[in-house]
Each structure stands twice: as structure tokens, then as C-alpha cells.
Amino acid sequence: MKGDTLTGTRRRKTAANAEFEFFLRADLSRYAGQYIAIVGRKVVASGSNAQAVWRQAKRRFPSATPTIGKLPRAETLVLCLRWR
Numbered sequence: 001m002k003g004d005t006l007t008g009t010r011r012r013k014t015a016a017n018a019e020f021e022f023f024l025r026a027d028l029s030r031y032a033g034q035y036i037a038i039v040g041r042k043v044v045a046s047g048s049n050a051q052a053v054w055r056q057a058k059r060r061f062p063s064a065t066p067t068i069g070k071l072p073r074a075e076t077l078v079l080c081l082r083w084r
Contacts, residue, residue, distance in 0.1 A: 015040070015065075016067060018040065018041060019038045019039070019040070019041070019067040020067065022038060022040075022041045022042075023038060023067065023069055026041075026043075028043070028071055031043065031046050031071050032071050032072065032073050032074070033048075033071065033072070033073040034046045034047060034048055034070070034071060035047060035048065035049070035050045035053045035068060035069070035070045035071075036053065036068070036069055036070075036071065037053050037054060037056070037057035037066040037067070037068055038066060038067045038068075038069070039057060039060075039061045039064045039066050039067075040064075044056075044057045044060055044061060044066065045057040045060065045066070050068060050070070053068060054066065054068055
């Protein structure tokens with residue numbers, strides 16, 4: 001039984017890694033300022049409300065766990081400062 005759980009966990013981590021890689025590399029500029037749901041390597045839902053996007057993705061892919069992300073409206077600078 002534990003082996004099945006570990007296999008399922010590994011499979012989900014691999015899927016999440018593929019979805020995150022897609023999120024980083026794909027041209028998602030048309031979704032600027034919106035939430036998106038990714039299943040596999042495809043955007044399956046988008047909109048301005050995260051819960052609505054989640055529900056729409058789960059309706060289309062009930063057995064999948066979508067990855068949800070929000071795309072910034074414009075370029076975003078992430079600055080990491082080291083305080084002493």
C-alpha cells in the first residue's frame with residue numbers, strides 16, 4: 001500500500017515539475033493579469049477569479065490536479081535584499 005502512495009506522490013511531483021517548467025517557458029503574455037490553470041503542458045482555464053478558474057479546470061479535467069498561477073500585468077522585478 002505504501003508503495004502505491006509513494007508512486008502516486010512521485011507521479012504528481014513529476015507532473016507538477018512539468019507544469020511549472022511550462023509556466024516558466026511558455027509565452028503566456030496573452031493571459032497577462034489573469035489567473036491560469038495548467039494541466040500537463042496546456043492552459044485549460046483562465047480568468048480574473050482564482051476559484052472560478054480552479055472550478056472550470058476541475059470540470060474539464062476532474063481526475064487531474066491543476067496548477068494555478070497568476071500572471072503579472074507587466075514585467076515584474078523581483079529584488080532580494082540582504083539585511084544585516
